[in-house]
Amino acid sequence: MSKTSITYLEAIRLAQQKALAEDPRVFIYGQDIGGFGGAFKATKNLAKEFPGRVLDAPISEDAMVGLAIGAAVEGMRPIVEMQFADFSTCGFNQIVNQAATLHYRTGTPCPIVVRLPSGGTPGSGPFHSQSMEAIYAHYPGIVVMTPATVEDAYTMLLEAVALDDPVIFCEHKFLYYHLKAEKLPGEALPFGKARITRPGRDATVVAYGAMVHEAVAAAEELSHDGYDIEVVDLRTVRPIDTDTILASVARTGRLLVVGESWPWGGVAAEVISRVATEGFGLLDAPPQRLNAKETPVPYHPALWGTHRPTASSVANSLRQLLEL
Amino acid sequence: MTKSSTAAPEAKGAKGGKKKTAPSAPKGKGTVGTPGATVSKELARRAYRSMLEARLLEEKLAALYRSGKIVGGVFLGRGQEALSVALGVHLRRGDVYAPLIRDQAGRLAFGDTILDTLRTYLGSSLGSMRGRDGNIHRGRPSEGYHAMISHLGAMVSTVCGGLMAKRFRGETGAVGATCIGEGGTSTGSFHEGMNMAAVEKLPLVVVVANNQFSYSTPNDRQFACGDLMARAEGYGVTGRRAVGNDLVDCLAVLGEAVAAARAGKGPQLVVADLLRLVGHGEHDDASYIPSALKKSPLGRDCLEIARESLLEHEWLTAKEAADWHAAVEKEVEETASKVLREPAPDPSEEDWNAFSALGRNGEEAR
Structure with a gap:
């Protein structure tokens, strides 16, 4: 290296x-x-x-x-x-x-x-x-x-x-x-602060971990169709930076939360719950979530690649969200 | 079965204890560690005093429970005070101690107080747990006195961690100690902790109070190895046996165990047979304990045995015993009256924050 x-x-x-x-x-x-x-x-x-x-x-x-x-x-x-x-x-x-x-x-x-x-x-x-x-x-x-x-x-x-x-x-x-x-950073965002990884105005994708990169790739894909998607990287899931999420939803009016783990009681559910209770009036469409399929994580790459959200499935979810 | 397994071929039980009462506990035949050599008058008196305090305090706790003043549960160590105190009294400041459910006597010997015990049971906001936790879940971890969690075996590795910290800092001479029942030895946590302590050769003393019933479950439904001390060999630690209701024997054996750990001889597993003379908690009538067992030598009250023993050794006079009893009873009564008047925790003043460095919503407090 x-x-x-x-x-x-x-x-x-x-x-x-x-x-x-x-x-x-x-x-x-x-x-x-x-x-x-x-x-x-x-x-x-x-x-x-x-x-x-x-x-x-x-x-x-x-x-x-x-x-x-x-x-x-x-x-x-x-x-x-x-x-x-x-x-x-x-x-x-x-x-x-x-x-x-x-x-x-x-x-x-x-x-x-x-x-x-x-x-x-x-x-x-x-x-x-x-x-x-x-x-x-x-x-x-x-x-x-x-x-x-x-x-x-x-x-x-x-x-x-x-x-x-x-x-x-x-x-x-x-x-x-x-x-x-290229190099290690000299400074960092404050503790617990989410990052606007990619600014946009048509919809917000909230993600964390590896899903941030799938979300960014999906946003790039939709940019070819003229959509401008904002990607928020939570960085820490607890504490959760509700302010940054709400500010983003206030700009875009639409929310998709992507998590690699299962949906039931998960981080995506928590984000949607917070936006629904604290920012309901900011939403132009029902908030959506995309998670792993509700089975154990499968072994074969063909199954695994479908089990988890990917750029392609995030893009599909975004297209649906943008039509709601 | 070996009575003293593995590494250190030292005496397992003290010779010459006056009452070898536990029928299943073989008499120690070691050549060192007679009570006279390892148990001093001063030590025995301190231990007896803590036992007495524990007994009378717990009787008060039971009364407060029955009168509805204590909520939740009351879990008493009646019948186990000798073994418990024998560990606590051999520890000193700088050691790491994680007592368990029936260790009121050991706790008091280590430096816990009647006052803080009552405050914790009664939920006083002035107690160390401030109503946030209660009864036996009490401690001051930053002072080496851990507050047990209910999940048995968990404190073994926690104490190992305290000892590792001291090792990292180059501090020597401290020991760690924790207690468990025979039922707790069935947990994965216990096994992991013992194995870890052995791998790291930590100065850890683990005392197993084999009181024959884990809540209601008899030993034949708890383990099949016959003798829990055989496990010491499996872990690669020194095993020792004490007569659980004989204070002088417990003091001698625990004295040797703590000294060996302090001297760098690795983990020590002390197993003692005894009988809990109460239910699992005050809600439990212990009807599952056969009366024949209660009437056997195992069921003899360790406090009575201790008193007789100290009188025989002329380490305590009958008058002193009576005076101590009266003084402790008075202290317990007065302290309980005081604590009953203390404020309960106020939900409106509670910060409702589980974080240390962060605000309750995770904001940085610093």
Whole structure:
């Protein structure tokens, strides 16, 4: 990799390197992350560079998060790497019942970061493809980040480490290798602020993670038909930047929310609920959502490619929305 | 079955405890760690005092529950005070302690107070939990005193984390300790935490109070390994056995376990048989516990055994015992009266914010 081409994955590695270098309270704990450098190499060479601070964990997601919580209580800034977001369910109890409740119950903050390599890639199947953001965002006390760009992956991970609250960091595996930036950013949008990725006036697409890129591609496609589509990247799904969403809908009057995870009780449902309750008068058409199909994530690329929203299905949904 | 499994071939139970009451607990035959060597008069007196406080405080809690002053539940440690206090009294400031449901005695020995216990049970806004959590879910994590969650086994790895933090900072000499029942050893969390502690060779002491019933479920429906201490070998940690209702024996065994952990000898699993002399909570009449078991040596009240033992050792006089009883009773009554007059949490003043660094809508508070 050349220095002028930093991947999303490398940005995550570099953010961890910076956090380890600048803050002695930071350590990383996860399966195969030491000498091996992680299943995706997000910690490549870090164990060598920071001896004793990048530690292999047993296959014990519950205990991995429990250890992070206990260390955070004693003043550390742990980063836990789940090998895949899907396996975080095995640590679910510690995340939602201990990390999320700790400050409210006891007044002691719980500054942990749990990195979730999230979302689908071709051939990964039901247990290596899930998007868990809605489940964790459901619980008060947890911050859920879903970076969609190389720059955000870098700056938001550093923000996550600095934050005094538990953070579920949903880094998207589909973006790991193919998304590249020329250089790391010097500054970032404020924490919790959504980004207008592509300004427009005819309809708003709210998306996050890998779906931002599908939405932008769909918007490009519709631009050939003369439509001007605005794309809003949530960046964090909790807290959610309702103001930016409402301001966008005020400009366009039409809303499509795209999520890679399932629709039932999800982030798209939450966005539509907020716009319907707080911005009903801004809408010129019923708000729409596009999510994954309601089955487990299928293995075969032909099935997977239809299971998840794509530029093509987003464009179709937009065309329907524009005719409503 | 080995009585002291794996690594450290040390004494498992103290020799010479006056009452080896638990029938299923083999008498320790170790050559070190006799009570005289490891249990001092001062230690035994402190432990007995905390046991007494726990017992009388819990009797008050039960009365407050029956009179409708405490909502939710009341979960008592009657019959388990000796084992509980034996851990708490061996810990010191700087250690990490995550007590469980029946550890009122250990909590008081570690530094929790009658006042904060009553405030938490009664939901006083002045208590450490401020009405946000109640009863046994009480602690001050930033002071090394964790507030358990109800999900059993979860605190094992949490305590490991506290110990890892100290290791990262180069602090030595501290131990971590947590307690669990025999039922809690069936959880995945317990297993993961024990295994992790062993892999990291952490100075962790885990005390298993085998009170024969997990709520109502008897041990033959809970585990099939015969002796829970056999698990120590499987985890690669030191196993030790204490007679759960014998204070002097518990003090000796826990003293050895804590000292071994402190000395860098790795995790210690202490298993003790005993019987809870109350229901799971005050709502439970424990009718599932056979009366024969209640009448067996296992059902003997640890507080009575402790009192007799201290009197026999001449570590306590009968007059002192009576004076302590009266003093503790008075303190409990006076504290309860005070706390009953304290303000309940006011929903209109509650910030309703689960975040620490953020406002309740997620806005940055800093």
